[in-house]
Amino acid sequence: MRTFQQIFRREGINVAYVEGDSFHRYDRAEMKTAIADAHARGDHSFSHFGPEANLFEELQELFKVYGETGSGKVRKYLHDEKEAAPYGQQPGTFTPWEELAGDTDLLFYEGLHGAVVTDTVDVAGHADLRIGVVPVINLEWIQKLARDKAVRGYTAEAVTDTILRRMPDYVNYICPQFSHTDVNFQRVPVVDTSNPFIAREIPTADESMLIIRFRDPHGIDFPYLLSMLHDSFMSRPNTIVCPGGKMDLAMQLIFTPMILRLVERRNAERARV
Incomplete structure (x- = not known):
């Protein structure tokens, strides 16, 4: 936000x-x-x-x-x-x-x-603009375990029970939404998260890569984004990979023109009324 x-x-x-x-x-x-x-x-x-x-x-x-x-x-x-x-x-x-x-x-x-x-x-x-922001599932569980234990005082067992209880709804109602989004941001750790239930620390942004996927790549200035996001590269024709610490900058670069176009369109519609 x-x-x-x-x-x-x-x-x-x-x-x-x-x-x-x-x-x-x-x-x-x-x-x-x-x-x-x-x-x-x-x-x-x-x-x-x-x-x-x-x-x-x-x-x-x-x-x-x-x-x-x-x-x-x-x-x-x-x-x-x-x-x-x-x-x-x-x-x-x-x-x-x-x-x-x-x-x-x-x-x-x-x-x-x-x-x-x-x-x-x-x-x-x-x-008008659908944005997905999600960590890979093991990182998501590490974050939930850390938050619920620290903030809410839950035990690891109680948090695990919540994760298991939510799984059917997660599969049926959360995951499918990322097929409807215009841009997805997914954080992927580059440290071992094989067993999230014993992890002691949440991987930092600097210990992660950021996967940015565009549903429709037409009109996206990929050369400009690659030049502005240092150490980034394209893994697919609609996907940029960059260091995790670049998330804020990437969002600023990608969404500022999109948001301005939305406002321009709304202003044009208001003018016609």
């Missing part, structure tokens, strides 16, 4: 920010109950990744209505005491639904389901 905030600030773009957590179906306490109820009926794969725990229809409606009117219904998920204090609510709860201000240039969604497609919804079809 920080990289995109820099782009928006530098280019003077007024953005409506939406967090994916705000479209979970259950607050923190309700989710614990829902997981326990699922276990009681023999469902050991209920997770935040799947449709039962999320408001996919409402997310699709937000994208659709924003594209048509520049507004839509949103709320916030209050993660901790600091976020909850201004609202006088408990952490792990939602703020009431409200209408977005109608004077923004773009809607920026950051979350797990911005390109989800199911039998009943097509969120991806309502997004």
Whole structure:
């Protein structure tokens, strides 16, 4: 998010920010109950990744209505005491639904389901620019283990149980989204992550390579990107590989012109109204 905030600030773009957590179906306490109820009926794969725990229809409606009117219904998920204090609510709860201000240039969604497609919804079809950011799976597990143990006080066994419980939804609802994205950024460690469950440290950006894949390479100035991203190379006609520490620069170079084109198109549409 920080990289995109820099782009928006530098280019003077007024953005409506939406967090994916705000479209979970259950607050923190309700989710614990829902997981326990699922276990009681023999469902050991209920997770935040799947449709039962999320408001996919409402997310699709937000994208659709924003594209048509520049507004839509949103709320916030209050993660901790600091976020909850201004609202006088408990952490792990939602703020009431409200209408977005109608004077923004773009809607920026950051979350797990911005390109989800199911039998009943097509969120991806309502997004103008779909960006995937994902580590390889072992690195993702190392990061989750480190975060949940350090921040939430979970045991390694408890985190492993969560990973296993989420796996069906991860395969069915998270992975397919990266086939709908316009640009994917995947971080690949160059150190041994063979057993993520015993890793003591998260591989750093300097211990990683960054794989950047373009769904449609037409119009992408690859010679320019290669010249600006030192030590980068192309592994396929639509794929750049560069050092992991270049992620921020790569995003700035790739997405600034794309975002400006989106704003120009929106301004042209407004002028015709």
